[in-house]
Amino acid sequence: MSLKQQASQGAEVNEKMAALMTNSNAVRAIASAVQGTLGPKGLDTMLVDKFGEVVITNDGVTILTMMEANHPAARLVINIAKAQQEEIGDGTTTATVMAGALVSAGVEQVAKGVPVxxxxxxxxxxxxxxxxxxxxxxxxxxxxxxxxVRQVALVAGREHQDIADLVVEAASLIGREKLLEPNFKLSDTVVSEEGAENQVFMGVIINKETMNKQMPRVLEQVKVLVIDDALEPEEIEDEALGTESGFARYLELQNQFRTNIQKIIDLGVGLVLVDRGVDDIAEEMLTDAGIMVVQRVLNKELRRAAEHTGARVIKRTGLRKDLAELQKHLGSADKVLEDEKLEQVWILGGHGKPMATVLVGAATEEVVGERERIARDAASSVQAAIKGGVVPGGGALELAVSREVEKVRENIRGMAAYGVDCVVEALRSPMAQIVANAGFNPLEKIGDVLAAQAEQNKISLGIDCDTGEIVDMLEIGVLDPALVKIHALKAAGEIAEAILRIDTIIKMKEYNKPSDEGAEH
Incomplete structure (x- = not known):
């Protein structure tokens, strides 16, 4: 091979390595942004936007989603962290820290000459x-x-005992069967309000006021109608209004609409929840009848209210049905009240499915936002623990599992063993970071724990972040949901593989889609 060919090959290798290093650095930068929050001694991060608005948080996914990140590899990490949050609701910081360690270790092996x-x-x-x-x-x-169960809530809730108690009470009210439903999220039951008192109650909150002050503030033994639509007459095109038949149709629709509103009144409905706007005629008729109306309700809140009260959601065209049919769509609740201070409507004691609400309060807007994030993490962890069980926390389990993974190395052929080493290193990174955040030497402490776990045959041994001593995580109540660990490791593996497989970065040319593309010629 000529010197020119060797130089060409060398340049190509360097170019591919440069792409790998660039991506690796971006992933490590993302990991470093959240790793300081890990563990009981983790600190907060302040996020500031261009207008000077400030968010102070210890929540990994909040930091990741709110931080400015332009590098494609960084955005990949953030997207997978979001997926972890969506699926489990917690563990994004652990996933990101492990991903950073896994990618770094993988790049080191490639730099030493191990094929990707x-x-x-x-x-x-x-x-x-x-x-x-x-x-x-x-x-x-x-x-x-x-x-x-409470210990899981306490650990995920960053030692906030009041929040842990609220979440466990809500889980108990809702019941195990509901918590196991794939589409139900306990974290969705958490709401926060500045100046509110902490409490859990069987019911749902609508974050809207009633349409006007003439409507009742409190109702008992209430029939509930949920309309996933606008409560307005059906529309007719402006051009049609200019014709005699069109105007006649308009008058017909107006009369039909009045008839439909009268049906609501005749059914004895006390609360009407509407997805969109409410026509003036409907507002006037329903107000005169002493009916509470809430418009432009968030779809998520609308669905929860329907589920809790046992109402069947209906469109405005469905109001044409006769009274007997409409009766089947009504839900009911023991009590409905409006909290004018909080600008909310509370639906209590619905006769449908059990639905608890966790109301978290605080003195200021900044603090109440963080307390809501903490409560949502605790709720997600409790639900994950019920679904998949619990394991020792504090990085103890990952350390014990790393010893199991080391055994894989003995039975794997060739240079793939170096990839196994990367997983071992990544599994040890959570405890290393937790210990470092607590002010101890991670290398020393990890060595001590590994020896103690092997000697005592206990996978639950870890480090007390107050004293630096080796303790049993199960005995001191440091527990994590197994599903959080499983999904965090899966996410880290996916990120590492995706990053390591990229050996070339090419900037795409700018492409503006022609405005007439797809048109017939």
Whole structure:
């Protein structure tokens, strides 16, 4: 091979390595932005926008979603963290820290000459074994009153005892069966208000006021109608109004609309929830009848109210049905009241499915926002714990699992073993960061814990972040949901594989889609 060919190959290798290093640095930058928040001694991050608005938070996904990130690899990490949040509701910081460690370790191996394909092969094998080991060690919780349920809420709730109590009470009110439903999220029951008192109640909150002050403030034994539409007459085109037949149709629709509103009154409905706007005629008739009307209700709140009261959602055209049919669409509740101070309508004691609401209060807007995020994390963790069981927290489980993954190395051929090493390093990163945030030497403490776990055959041994001593995480109540660990590791593996597979970065040319594209010629 000529010197020119060698130089060309060398340049190509350097270019591919440069792409890998660039992406790796972006991932590490994202990980460093959240790693300081990990563990009981983790600190807060202040996010400031161009207008000087400030958000102070310890919540990993909030930091990731609100921070400015332009690099494509950084956005990849953020998107996977969002997916973790959507799926489980917690563990995004752990996932990001492990992803940063996994990518860094993988790049180091590639820089030493290990082929990327072999590194990825090893990472897959290591992650697969780690996931099996986590599932094997999960302890399932059947009783919502079990003390470990509260400990999960307390750990995820950053030691806020009042929030942990609220979340556990809400879970108990809702029940295990509801918590196991795939589409139900306990975190959606959390709301926060500046100046509100902490409480849990069986009911839902609509974050809107009634349409006017002439409507009743409190109703008892209420029939509820939920309209997923505008409560307005059906529209007719302006051009049609100019014709005699069109105007006649307009008058017909107006009369039909009045008849429909009268049906609502005749049914004895006390509360009407509307997805969109309400016509003046309807407002006047319903107000005169002593009916409470709330318009432009968020779709999520509308659905929760319907589910809790047992109402069947209806469109405005459905109001043409006769009274007997419409009666079947009504829900009911023990009490409906408007809180003028909080500008909310509360629906209490619905006769449909059980639905609890966790109301978290605080003195200021900034603090109440953070308390809501904490409560949502605690709620998500409690639900995940009920679904998939619990494991020791504080990074203890990941450290124990790393010892299991090391055994995979003995049975794997060739250079893929170096990829397994990357997984071992990533699994040790959560405890390393937690210990570092607490002010201790992570290398020393991890060595001590690994030796103690092997000597005592206890996977739950970890570090007390107050004293630096080795303690049993189960005994001191530091527990995490197994599903949080499983999804965090999966997410880290996906990020690492995606980043390591990229060896070339090419900027796309600007492309403006022609305005007439797709038109017939």
């Amino acid at each position: 394909a072999r590194v990825i092969e090893g990472i897959r094998a290591g992650v697969r074994r780690a996931l099996e080991a986590i599932k094997e060690r999960a302890v399932h919780l059947e009783d919502l009153q079990h003390p470990r």
